[in-house]
Amino acid sequence: MDAFLHQVLAGLATGGIYASLALALVMIYQATHLVNFAQGEMAMFATYFAWSLINAGVPYWPAFLLTVVFAFVLGVVIERVIIRPVENSPVLAVVVVFIALLVILNSVAGWIYSYTIKSFPSPFPAEPIFGKYMSAHEGGAIGVTLVVLLLLYAFFRFTPLGLALRAAAQNPESARLVGIRVGWMLALGWGLAAAVGGVAGMMVAPIVYLDPNMMGGVLLYAFAAALVGGIDNPAGAVFGGFLVGVLENVLGAFVIGNELKLAVALVLIIGVLVVKPSGFFGKVFVTRV
Amino acid sequence: MAAFLEVSNLHAAYGPTRVLHGIGFAMEEGTITALLGANGAGKTTTLRALCGMVKTQGQVSFAGERLDGKATEDVVRKGIAHVPDGRGTFVNLSTEENLRLGAYTRKDSDAVEVDLERVYGYFPRLKERREQQAGTLSGGEQQMLAVSRALMLRPRLMLLDEPSFGLAPLIVWELFEILRAVNEKEKVSMLVVEQNAAMALELADHAYVIETGRVVLSGTADEIRKNDAVRRSYLGY
Amino acid sequence: MSRRQLTMLAIVLLAACALPFLVSDYRTFQFTLALVYAIALLGLNLLTGYNGQISLGHGAFYAIGAYCAAILMDQYGLPYWATLPIAAVVCLVAGFLFGLPALRLEGLYLALATFALGVSLPALLKYHHLEKWTGGVQGIVINKPEAPFGLPINADQWLYFFTLAVAVLMFVLAWNLLRGRIGRAMVAIRDQHIAAEAMGVNTAMVKSLAFGVSAMYTGVAGALGAIAIQYVAPDSFNFFLSIVFLVGIVVGGLASISGAIYGALFIQFVPNIADEISRAAPWAIFGIFLLGFVYLMPMGVAGAVRMAVARLSRMAQNRQHST
Numbered sequence: 084m085d086a087f088l089h090q091v092l093a094g095l096a097t098g099g100i101y102a103s104l105a106l107a108l109v110m111i112y113q114a115t116h117l118v119n120f121a122q123g124e125m126a127m128f129a130t131y132f133a134w135s136l137i138n139a140g141v142p143y144w145p146a147f148l149l150t151v152v153f154a155f156v157l158g159v160v161i162e163r164v165i166i167r168p169v170e171n172s173p174v175l176a177v178v179v180v181f182i183a184l185l186v187i188l189n190s191v192a193g194w195i196y197s198y199t200i201k202s203f204p205s206p207f208p209a210e211p212i213f214g215k216y217m218s219a220h221e222g223g224a225i226g227v228t229l230v231v232l233l234l235l236y237a238f239f240r241f242t243p244l245g246l247a248l249r250a251a252a253q254n255p256e257s258a259r260l261v262g263i264r265v266g267w268m269l270a271l272g273w274g275l276a277a278a279v280g281g282v283a284g285m286m287v288a289p290i291v292y293l294d295p296n297m298m299g300g301v302l303l304y305a306f307a308a309a310l311v312g313g314i315d316n317p318a319g320a321v322f323g324g325f326l327v328g329v330l331e332n333v334l335g336a337f338v339i340g341n342e343l344k345l346a347v348a349l350v351l352i353i354g355v356l357v358v359k360p361s362g363f364f365g366k367v368f369v370t371r372v
Numbered sequence: 373m374a375a376f377l378e379v380s381n382l383h384a385a386y387g388p389t390r391v392l393h394g395i396g397f398a399m400e401e402g403t404i405t406a407l408l409g410a411n412g413a414g415k416t417t418t419l420r421a422l423c424g425m426v427k428t429q430g431q432v433s434f435a436g437e438r439l440d441g442k443a444t445e446d447v448v449r450k451g452i453a454h455v456p457d458g459r460g461t462f463v464n465l466s467t468e469e470n471l472r473l474g475a476y477t478r479k480d481s482d483a484v485e486v487d488l489e490r491v492y493g494y495f496p497r498l499k500e501r502r503e504q505q506a507g508t509l510s511g512g513e514q515q516m517l518a519v520s521r522a523l524m525l526r527p528r529l530m531l532l533d534e535p536s537f538g539l540a541p542l543i544v545w546e547l548f549e550i551l552r553a554v555n556e557k558e559k560v561s562m563l564v565v566e567q568n569a570a571m572a573l574e575l576a577d578h579a580y581v582i583e584t585g586r587v588v589l590s591g592t593a594d595e596i597r598k599n600d601a602v603r604r605s606y607l608g609y
Numbered sequence: 610m611s612r613r614q615l616t617m618l619a620i621v622l623l624a625a626c627a628l629p630f631l632v633s634d635y636r637t638f639q640f641t642l643a644l645v646y647a648i649a650l651l652g653l654n655l656l657t658g659y660n661g662q663i664s665l666g667h668g669a670f671y672a673i674g675a676y677c678a679a680i681l682m683d684q685y686g687l688p689y690w691a692t693l694p695i696a697a698v699v700c701l702v703a704g705f706l707f708g709l710p711a712l713r714l715e716g717l718y719l720a721l722a723t724f725a726l727g728v729s730l731p732a733l734l735k736y737h738h739l740e741k742w743t744g745g746v747q748g749i750v751i752n753k754p755e756a757p758f759g760l761p762i763n764a765d766q767w768l769y770f771f772t773l774a775v776a777v778l779m780f781v782l783a784w785n786l787l788r789g790r791i792g793r794a795m796v797a798i799r800d801q802h803i804a805a806e807a808m809g810v811n812t813a814m815v816k817s818l819a820f821g822v823s824a825m826y827t828g829v830a831g832a833l834g835a836i837a838i839q840y841v842a843p844d845s846f847n848f849f850l851s852i853v854f855l856v857g858i859v860v861g862g863l864a865s866i867s868g869a870i871y872g873a874l875f876i877q878f879v880p881n882i883a884d885e886i887s888r889a890a891p892w893a894i895f896g897i898f899l900l901g902f903v904y905l906m907p908m909g910v911a912g913a914v915r916m917a918v919a920r921l922s923r924m925a926q927n928r929q930h931s932t
Binding site: 247253256257258260264265 | 423456
């Protein structure tokens, strides 16, 4: 029972990270109907930036905040420069551009920081909390995730800019008719998604260690989470994230062994896509002939 | 004196298909002008051209400024509110959120609150449904919402694209009454595109008839209504 | 095919046959790998270029073919040439089976599903319960085949000719397939899915078949690759292999048979040169080329060649007419 509880709590911690990344994916999907395959690498790149700051002597939380800003700017720039030219291109062109972005970010990180694995600090103390069920970092990660999610929710729900972003994502033409600059809203959405991804990266790095390929598996889980919750449903993505985190840990520890944990994501992704593509909470789309 | 809204020699095309062939007309401030014509004549395209939603050649000037070539978001900031065909409702947002979006470009937040109450005064049904998801409103209510959203801009000119479409005659009559009131009390000029010529001519001061992307007839609403050709083609008697 | 095209083809084949005798053994080996990639890229192109189904996980089929060959040679003592048809059948079935649920997925969703396949495959290959078959993390080592019948060529050269023969066979088969009814159906589905269905094309069958054939090609390539490199291990078949294939067809030219060759030469030789600069350089170059080709040359090298040839022949015709 002890072990099970430990796995569930650890699963919630990583689940929070998946939830953040899944939320970033859903935000971009809602606005553009595009799946950002490069989300993981953007988060990784931001995390390396944080590492540089910390390495240069900047204390953790200021570095954290600076990195969030850096990730935001990175997201805006990527949307305006790289994504905008292909926004209306056929699907294959868009997918190729995303993959190119993934590859470029990965190789630039490898070039600047080399491929040797680095450790990344956690701002939380080393002692376990809640008895021995959860490390402080895991608890802290859940806390940070919840704070980020709450801030985002408040932004979208209660601020005029958040309202404008939602409007631009749902109905760009009508949004223009009320004077919203839809192009910049998209860039803003990308910036926010990138910032959320950066937070996820900084929370996961102490666990999986910092290396250019660290987000590959995490991204897969985030995709699974986003699909389970409904690719166009932010709340669903969050729920999906926690669910996938717990499933991954519990199945990995007790059923299929740690090596096949990634296969859980694969099965979930294909299963959801085939059986219920709109996820548990999403809407069904009908194609126009 | 230059007209309030002046369109001259406007051409517009969707890809290779030319829709407007040098259309030209003018409007005075404070008036209601109707654009009549059959399906496909180019009425909707004219409104879209005014808002920069379609590529154009030719001249559009509004209160002395050139509008042609400007992006939609900038046209809106000049005080032009477009109620598109299909209403353009943000279906997943609440009624009140839709209304507040109408005032997105305004900086005078106190006046916005006043306008919100005034709009609820015109359309009490919207106030009842203020927290409701806009997509669940009836057709008539969504049209009221669309018009109200445009009013929230405190526009100088309102463009209305087929406001009577799909609505019961009684609702249309109600709506047009309110439009007439808004025009008289708040001096909002209106350019109304309609297939329902009879009702449009009741509402408007002036009218233009468009066929295949050109103006073929113009005059006061009275003159147009009495015109034989119009009676036969558009009024059915 | 026109007389001129046949002549060009004959010249290219002749040059290809002469190659091993003109360059070093290591170069020959590199060209063998380029041929292997060409077959793999042809497979991916059949699916993505001609049939419009995006796959970000074709590395998985390459891996299945490779492991087939390795296991059959290592554990069952099969001769290398016998592993090819078996790998082909296994991958045909695997691809077809994957294609069935994929039928309902379009564009981005299919990309996502194949992305998941590509990312998770190495983990599956390392699974310790399968270790006695797959050799786990260490992989399997196999022997290099020698030239048969005591021919006066060395192993590298023999392998090159063997691969060349298989490549020619597979290219001819593909060319035949694309010219026929199924090929036209594939393209119709890519361009106007709903219209094709309305016109009576059995889209489900054609799409699944396309997946199966595409996987078969890439699987055969994988088997050849394993034989050439004499080694398979899970980490050689990670997600980046699938990306390499994507780079190959984008650069080479989508929906083009010759594109597979241009792309294969690109992905085989660019890393060799770029590796000198730094470990990260090949990938940076791949990424930049991907972007460049999408923005500037979406028809790939094959498309550019086609345009150049068309322009040259127009110029020649003009000169003929004016004299």
